[in-house]
Amino acid sequence: MNRSASPANAEQLSRESRTLAPVQAMIRSCIQCGTCTGSCPNAFAMDRTPRQLWRLVLMGRQKAIFESKTFALCSACYYCTLRCPRGLPLTEAMGALKQIAARENRVRHRPSTLFHENFIRSVRRHGRVKEMELMTRYWAAVKNPVLPLRFALLGMKLMAKGKVSLDWPSKAKRPLETLFRKVEELEGRS
Ligand code: SF4
Numbered sequence: 001m002n003r004s005a006s007p008a009n010a011e012q013l014s015r016e017s018r019t020l021a022p023v024q025a026m027i028r029s030c031i032q033c034g035t036c037t038g039s040c041p042n043a044f045a046m047d048r049t050p051r052q053l054w055r056l057v058l059m060g061r062q063k064a065i066f067e068s069k070t071f072a073l074c075s076a077c078y079y080c081t082l083r084c085p086r087g088l089p090l091t092e093a094m095g096a097l098k099q100i101a102a103r104e105n106r107v108r109h110r111p112s113t114l115f116h117e118n119f120i121r122s123v124r125r126h127g128r129v130k131e132m133e134l135m136t137r138y139w140a141a142v143k144n145p146v147l148p149l150r151f152a153l154l155g156m157k158l159m160a161k162g163k164v165s166l167d168w169p170s171k172a173k174r175p176l177e178t179l180f181r182k183v184e185e186l187e188g189r190s
C-alpha cells in the first residue's frame with residue numbers, strides 16, 4: 001500500500017522526517033567505513049551495529065531505528081566519536097536518538113527511559129545516586145513484578161561487597177539544584 005496516498009499519511013511521513021532531521025544532519029557525511037562499529041565496546045550486545053544504525057538514520061527508517069536497542073546501549077564512551085574519520089558527533093547522535101525515544105514514549109524503550117528518569121531524580125534529590133531509592137522507585141514505575149527477581153542475585157552480590165547501601169536516604173537536600181536549573185534553562189525547559 002502506498003502510504004503517501006492520503007493527507008493523513010503524508011502528514012505522518014512529514015512528521016517522521018522532521019523528527020529524524022537533526023540526527024541526519026549530524027551524520028550526513030558518513031561514508032559507512034565501519035570504524036565506529038569496530039571501536040564500540042558495546043557493539044557485541046547491540047542488535048544493529050553503529051554503522052548499520054547510521055545507515056538506517058540516513059534512510060529515514062524510523063521503525064527499524066526505534067525497534068533497535070543499539071542507541072540505548074551506548075554508554076557514551078566517545079570512542080567512536082574520537083575515531084570517526086569524518087569527525088562526526090556520533091555520541092551526541094546516539095544521545096539524540098535516546099531523547100527522541102524518551103520524548104515520544106516509545107514502548108520498547110520505556111524501561112530504559114524510566115531508569116534514566118529515576119536515576120537523574122535521585123541525583124537531583126541527593127547530589128548522588130541512592131541505590132535503594134533508585135531501584136525501589138524504578139521497579140514501581142516499570143510495574144513488572146518479575147524484574148526485581150531477575151536482579152536479586154546481582155543485588156545480593158553487590159550488597160555483600162558493600163557496593164549497594166540498603167539505607168533509605170533522609171530528606172532530600174538538593175545540593176545540585178542550581179546546576180539542574182541552569183541545564184533546564186539552557187535546554188529551554190524552565
Ligand atoms: S566511523 Fe564515521 S564515517 Fe565511518 S561508518 Fe562510522 S559514522 Fe560513518
Ligand code: SF4
Binds near residue numbers: 040073076
Ligand atoms: S560512544 Fe556509544 S556508540 Fe560510540 S563507541 Fe562508545 S558506547 Fe559505542
